Amino acid sequence: MFAQTRAALVEFFNDVRSELKKISYPSRSETIGSTTVVIVLVLIVSLFLRLADILISLLIVKIL
DSSP states (O other): OOOHHHHHHEEEHHHHHHHHTTTOOOEEEEEHHHHHHHHHHHHHHHHHHHHHHHHHHHHHHOOO
């Protein structure tokens, strides 16, 4: 029983090691580019939501 479990664990970790070798990490320039895009989009969306919040607040105040 233990031999079968041990063999399964060894096979699992060998498979994990094999899959980890297939990983390709982005280059520094790709990482900087992606980070810049994310930051800019977060800023744009946050500004849009802030403006929408202000407009909705003004409409509610006028209605009530």
